[in-house]
Amino acid sequence: MTVALRTPAGVRAIDLGPVWAVYSPLSGQTLILNTEAVAILEVLREEPGDLAHVCNSLAGDGQHDAGEIEARCHGAWKQLIDAGLLEPSAAVEGC
Numbered sequence: 001m002t003v004a005l006r007t008p009a010g011v012r013a014i015d016l017g018p019v020w021a022v023y024s025p026l027s028g029q030t031l032i033l034n035t036e037a038v039a040i041l042e043v044l045r046e047e048p049g050d051l052a053h054v055c056n057s058l059a060g061d062g063q064h065d066a067g068e069i070e071a072r073c074h075g076a077w078k079q080l081i082d083a084g085l086l087e088p089s090a091a092v093e094g095c
Helices: 035-046 051-061 066-082
Strands: 012-015 020-023 030-033
Touching (some): 020 035, 030 035, 035 066, 051 066
Antiparallel strands (some): 020 030
């Protein structure tokens, strides 16, 4: 079973042109991310889900197949979790 993840409250992103500065309130870190990683955060801010859900949402917005997007985003997924930019959605339910 796959755990649905969400972007935690308080994540802030600032567009710096070719990259984004993104602050995580869970880790206290500010990271530099590419546009694709920020798109993942935006999808999960709207609706919790897994990587397949995100890729299906992004495929509906663009010219790429969901499988192609998943292959490109797979490496970033764990990094976003480790950086405190994604959390299990159950961790915030009922608050």
